[in-house]
Amino acid sequence: MLIENVTKRYGGGKKPAVDQLTLEIPAGQIVMFVGPSGCGKTTTLKMINRLIEPTEGRLIINGEDVTDINGDKLRRKIGYVIQAGGLLPHLTVAANIGLVPKMLGWDKARIAARVDELLDLVSLDVETYRDRYPKELSGGQQQRVGVARALAADPPVLLMDEPFGAVDPITRQRLQDELINIQSELHKTIVCVTHDFDEAVKLGDWIAVFDEGARIVQYDTPEQILANPANEFVENFIGSGAGLKQLNFARVADAELRPGVIGRPDQTPEEVLKLVQLAERRNAVILDERDRPLAWLSREQLSRMDRLPRERDEDLPLVNIRSTLNDALDSMLQASTGSAIVVGHRDQFQGLISVETVMNAIRELRDTAAQREAPVGNNTGQIPRVEGHGRDDAADREPREGAAGSSAAPADADTEREGAQRAAADRSSGADADADAEREDPARTADDAARPASASAEPETTSGTPWAGTRPEQARPESGVENPDRPEGRP
Numbered sequence: 001m002l003i004e005n006v007t008k009r010y011g012g013g014k015k016p017a018v019d020q021l022t023l024e025i026p027a028g029q030i031v032m033f034v035g036p037s038g039c040g041k042t043t044t045l046k047m048i049n050r051l052i053e054p055t056e057g058r059l060i061i062n063g064e065d066v067t068d069i070n071g072d073k074l075r076r077k078i079g080y081v082i083q084a085g086g087l088l089p090h091l092t093v094a095a096n097i098g099l100v101p102k103m104l105g106w107d108k109a110r111i112a113a114r115v116d117e118l119l120d121l122v123s124l125d126v127e128t129y130r131d132r133y134p135k136e137l138s139g140g141q142q143q144r145v146g147v148a149r150a151l152a153a154d155p156p157v158l159l160m161d162e163p164f165g166a167v168d169p170i171t172r173q174r175l176q177d178e179l180i181n182i183q184s185e186l187h188k189t190i191v192c193v194t195h196d197f198d199e200a201v202k203l204g205d206w207i208a209v210f211d212e213g214a215r216i217v218q219y220d221t222p223e224q225i226l227a228n229p230a231n232e233f234v235e236n237f238i239g240s241g242a243g244l245k246q247l248n249f250a251r252v253a254d255a256e257l258r259p260g261v262i263g264r265p266d267q268t269p270e271e272v273l274k275l276v277q278l279a280e281r282r283n284a285v286i287l288d289e290r291d292r293p294l295a296w297l298s299r300e301q302l303s304r305m306d307r308l309p310r311e312r313d314e315d316l317p318l319v320n321i322r323s324t325l326n327d328a329l330d331s332m333l334q335a336s337t338g339s340a341i342v343v344g345h346r347d348q349f350q351g352l353i354s355v356e357t358v359m360n361a362i363r364e365l366r367d368t369a370a371q372r373e374a375p376v377g378n379n380t381g382q383i384p385r386v387e388g389h390g391r392d393d394a395a396d397r398e399p400r401e402g403a404a405g406s407s408a409a410p411a412d413a414d415t416e417r418e419g420a421q422r423a424a425a426d427r428s429s430g431a432d433a434d435a436d437a438e439r440e441d442p443a444r445t446a447d448d449a450a451r452p453a454s455a456s457a458e459p460e461t462t463s464g465t466p467w468a469g470t471r472p473e474q475a476r477p478e479s480g481v482e483n484p485d486r487p488e489g490r491p
């Protein structure tokens, strides 16, 4: 998706809310919008599904210029999730989720099957929740239904505006984890506005840091932004503890583990002590026949023992190889060992991790972060020249202007840019005059339900024509191909 040179001026005001923004959104990835209040995040998001009409500029989705196509039609291909789900109170959970499929003319059986599938996807029991009304749900459950509804017609693009803003921190964390799981299955193109930088780090493949007028201050991976904030503004935005934040996306598997000295219960403590001394180490890990850790013994403990333990010490500082470095550090601090034992599938011993290893991993992440390539993001009104397909061309491209500062873009973004150029040529032929409209636009009604009337859709977008009947048209998902540029190590 490409937001190309888009400007929004409210009520003809002099100062634009969004100023000549050009932004590539790589397919199948999550882009997080962060920035101070009033900087234009929501305006930018709503221009993507045209709840707000841009004053200038274009929007290219999947190589197609959608700037002038019917807004109602566009919104059926773009899922929209807002705070507290934005559910319609007079409709059941099933009816809320089935809204877009119904508009698309799906038959009842197909809608019912899709509703059940989606409730399952968002971890809500089908029998319990299908016929409830929104007011009979908790905040977190409403939010889940909101996500299910946005996914109903399998749209390739999902827009989320502070989706988890209205729930408590624990539910919020759970919903974030669920979104990560869902995304690893569905590979949607997701654009998400948040106030919470930690949420951006956790969920985003890319983070766009905006300043007033939706000016891009930095557009890069969470790793890169944390390691190399573009300027003081970004530093302030990250807040204190950038290093600690990095621990939240780096995994134990990313760190170089130490092998450790291994003993077995049928050996004598003396034998194992000798191994420890030979290796010039301080401890040995005792493993059972399936390589699961039983004990972690110091030289001193080994020298005092008659025989090695056969039962597992329940206080062992264990961390899973898939845990975050933050979890690993937590285990080490709790056990005051300065190290932890890493286990993998079925609790099999993988190695040892220490505070030092964690520090090295962060350093390495910082170095590799610097080598990754970010999508285009600037306010210069420019998109890079396109001379052909694929990454080879990208490598030859001139360096871009703007704070995003990287020199090449993901390959799929090339398609969007080429589409933009093609579309520019076609532009004179006029907009897609689709007369089809709808009774209840979930994007719009969801939005209206959540905000006071004055803050909802722009006047020019509220004049939807009457519903002209159902059409067997279906929002087609994109190929769902994972982008080859997806940063390594990201979920």
Ligand SMILES: Nc1ncnc2c1ncn2[C@@H]1O[C@H](COP(=O)(O)OP(=O)(O)OP(=O)(O)O)[C@@H](O)[C@H]1O
Binding pocket: 010, 011, 017, 035, 036, 037, 038, 039, 040, 041, 042, 043, 044, 454, 455
């Ligand atoms: N309907 C409107 N009419 C006039 N000005 C508006 C309208 N909606 C937003 N604005 C202004 O446009 C600017 C950008 O607003 P927007 O809601 O996009 O910011 P935001 O970054 O999403 O803010 P927040 O984080 O507080 O939600 C603000 O200065 C806001 O006052």
